[in-house]
Amino acid sequence: MVMGTHIARHVRTPSLSLHLVLLSLLQSVFVSIGDDTDVENLLIFKDSLANPSNLRNWNASVTPCNGNQANWMGMLCVRNQIWGLQLENMGLGGSANLEILDDMPTLRIISLMNNNFEGQVPELKKLGQLKALYLSNNRFSGEIPDDAFRGTRSLKNLFLSNNGFTGKIPSSLATLPKLLVLNLGGNQFSGRIPDFKQNVKVANFANNVLEGPIPASFSNMSANMFSGNKNLCGPPLEKCPVTSPPPSPSPSPAPSPSASPQLPPPLYRKTTSALQIALLVLSILSLLSLIAAFIFILCKRKQRSGASNEPYDDDSNKLPPSYIDQDKSKDSDCGGCMAKRPVDYAKLMFLRGEADRFDLHDLLRASAEVLGSGNFGASYKAVLTDGEAVVVKRYKQMNHVGREDFHEHMRRLGRLNHENLLPLEAYYYRKEEKLLVCHFMEDGSLASCLHGNHSLDKPSLDWRTRLKIVKGVARGLAYLYNQLPSLVVPHGHLKSSNVLLNEKSEALLCDYALRPVINQDQAHTHMMAYKSPEHAINGRINRKTDVWCLGILILEILTGKFPENYLTASYDSNTNLGTWVNEMVRDKRTSEVFDVEMTGTKNSKGEMINLLKIGLSCCEDDHDTRPELKEVVREIGELKDRDELEFSSTMGEVNADISGTGRTTAGGAFSS
Template identity: 50%
Template sequence: MVHNKLKPCYYWFPLLFILACFVAPSWSETEAEILLRFKDSLANYGSQLDDWNGSGPGPCDNPNWTGVRCFKGSVFGLKLENMGLTGVIDVDTLTGLQLLRTVSFMNNSFGGPFPEVKKLTSLRALYLAYNHYSGEIRNDGFTGMPALQRVFLAWNNFSGSIPKSLATLPSLFQLSLEQNHFEGRIPDFQQDFKQDGSFVNLAYNKLEGPIPYSLRKMNASFFEGNNLCGEPLPKCSSSRKKRTIIIIIVVAGSLVVLALIAAVSYILKDPAMASRFKKAEKKKPAGNVIMGKKEDQSSQHYRKLGEKAKLYFVRNDREKFQLQELLRASAEVLGSGSFGSSYKAVISSGEALVVKRFKQMNNVGKEEFREHMVRLGRLSHSNLLSLVAFYYRKEEKLLVSDFAPNGSLASHLHARRAPGEPGLDWPTRLKIIKGVAKGLAYLYNELSNLTLPHGHLKSSNVLLNHTFDPLLSDYALLPVMNKEHAQQFMVAYKSPEFSQYDRTTRKTDIWSLGILILEMLTGKFPANYLRQGKGGNADLATWVNSVVREEWTGEVFDKDMKGTKNGEGEMLKLLKIGMGCCEWDIEKRWELREALERIEELKERDSDNVEDYSSYGSEGDVYSSRAVTDDEFSFSVQA
């Protein structure tokens, strides 16, 4: 009896032994061995991966292997960009890296079908943009990837429908599919896309139909180059009208076909007509004319740039480099806004630069554009982000500027912070607003012929250097922007004077400065900036005025602003200055000179003789009161 009970177990031992022979090696395989196997699947990497070898330091030793990102001694990410790589991305091998969370193979030459990345179930970020992948992506191509947050597949040759599994990824908040050949309708994305920096870019595909409700708050430029309708684009026409048009087309087409058949039958029955038809057919020119849709040239242009394509440098104090070097440089996507996409590029000298693509400047001629860029290149101030060079093409422009290591003011004011991570303190915010005012005053002086010396002053266009000094960016671009696009997105066109009277003045940039001051002090993002077209009546100044109408109080200040204990009096002074700068009535709005003088007088700590705040004017004089609802300030910050 005992023997019979053990017999089934006995038969399992050979099978378990065989499995152990195959499985045991994978249990003991090191990350170095896994990466070396993965390296064998690649091609054309030259000497760039020479430090990937088993005889030297490990992938996470000091220094790390090229392109390997580590966390606590384990491989966390792979960043093999701009290497001309071909071959196959061996996903099966990568599954052996237990802590792998991000992979980037952008700007290479990988082709063929989409790799089975869904096997990397813990992946958070996938960057495959600027390759040669083609074909359809299966609907389940991203199934089982709950942690995936960022997917960048732009500038490939993917076709077919957008995979439905993308629309159900619970953590997705950045999706870049532009410049492909996706077709059909956009799937119903189930994400709310309210996280800071969220975007879904589907521009320049072959998509059609209505835009899903969940994407209605996206930038309109993310949908251009398709046959789409619905918010944020113009409304869709009624389905009944579409059916009528389709019926008319079908009926008309049928009649044309019947008429052709009748005509051919008549010709063939008439010997004389048939003879003439044959003679005419012999006279047709030889050769074939192939008709097809014109391929989008933007992608091919940058991939096939020759030596004739050069950057134009606007400053003589900068080291020159070639456009090809810039395009081959290690690149990082910084964001995609209403003007275009931004990339950080590190060239061979180690210098970090920002390349920004603009597609809404195609109405300006080359010489006019060059003259304006040269003029901007002459500007030099410690609170301006310097323009380094530009590249002109009718369809789009590239502007190259310095890189600001501490990002934008908007990211520090509105991005989610880790628990316990402090926000900007009062001394830093005061330092920033003093620098912004100085930079704006310089623009007013140097570009005195422009009604809007800046035109787009907002927190995301205030960048911070390594010491948190502010650098104004995207300034003085109005003369080269397409007018319609400018009036849809630029901050100056959210001002009271444009909303009411369709005009801007020399005080419009001062209004933008006032809103920026209020944003810095309150920590609230100006909700009307997110709307396309005119900004509407409800803005940040309205809310501030409603809070301080009865009493100037510190309750309006950002709760994350530290160092306020001995500085509240100075903060209230700055709050008054902000209200004076964004006064609804242009005649009562402060001049920039007055605002600059008042800002310069501010200190980090209150003085013994605190100024009487009422000397700035009554609340009614500062800003006209208007009702505002909570709904008007329910918004998300977008890149």
């Protein structure tokens, strides 16, 4: 392994064939497969790049992924597997030899945007599982072979904009069965646009030298998607000119003087009786009435079918905005149905009195990057033209309620206003998927601050900051309980990745109160509320389920440990963080519980112990013995940043103090 790594790291050459030979040799030497093969392929790919200095932590001695966390720069990891490469704004150059990555079966996303790659389009035919490829803003050039995309039948998003590609648009693009978003703008493509038969949602051909009529399948897209092509025509641009005017009719020959005069037709051919006129008018009116009745019935049926199909019940990193799946039909129901609807369902719906600040096309044009891919969908950061940064979350599991109920719930969330809640700014509705738009928080999530790689620029959180975060979370949760009393779990998905931090390290809850609109099977599998002890034991959740989630979060903040129940499908007492803390306390090892990277703990041990007790009380398996949320909020609010306890207090005395509380916890460590 060491020798192979040495070869991969120190043999540097621009020759692609040599790299492929090396790859073959490495694969023949190493009998291991999977992760080891991926590592070797990635290191060879790195050595094929010009100026790979930003990839300096690509090292064979460290695995690229640790669960969903990336150890290597530019990795997107899912369950310890390499899901994507996000190599953007890194000054990388040379040829993009993506064929080196052919043997990485889990690779789904590649983004090389905003670099200095050059040469022809990379070889892609063997990347059959690739779903998203982003090569915009580089120096690629030349013609793309007509069959270049023949093997990429899983491809959904393709961005080749702002390069120097020439020649015709390859016809193999028009045969990709899953293609949804295509951006070819800012090149020198010529000729006609192929007729894409698949259901492409967004396609950008602007600023090329294309000509001829725009295919009918793109006729309802924005004219901006075709601007900058002087010789394109047809909807949504101006009509194509008529190639040749129709021939004028030849004049009738003049009658011969010797011809006999024409007699006028009989009178009955010029006139119609009053009875015939009346019958004709009645027939037309009857036909119009039938058509109107048919349209009215059809509209009513569509409305009823929408409600019945969605019953109401209580439950690809700077990647471009592939989240924009525009609806071709624009919800254009028959007749005048749309005129009766209170909202325009084809637009972003703003919730905070700032309508039309931007629209879907603004998001499409925005500089964007993938922030993560969660259980319910992907999240993207989009930077608008005015510099504002927003987060767009794409959900495909929100068909639990009908259209009107969904809009009403979103408006309800839009009315929430609290300093510890991240406001929902806007949303977009389609039956197949929804977009939720929020303000982007530069400091990221609590999870990344607790479990990310710490440096001098971003050290670990100190005690005072952690206590401030806990207080903010508690206040935000209490506000949700007060404002949403009809919800069983007002948050329902409380965990560290759903707690964001602002520039003052204050907590902002996000992804709250979505349980009523999430599909039940997805909610039961992924939402934190359904990983609670009461759901595992009784199959139910209750008003104290959010309290249990708060307890786990408090213990995570104090210990710095990642809770196993975030990853498991259901509650498991053997892997529960509360169980581990109880066992440590019972064994009189409380000092080993707290995060060793937490600073600022001098003279604060007493308050840390008090917060630990509060967290454990929230983690009781029996929900009846858990405190009410208002009691928890009160106790947390009484904690001070520093107290008068001296650090010289022995941990034996502290353990004795804890044991004297008389509370019975999940592990039984605090029984009197």
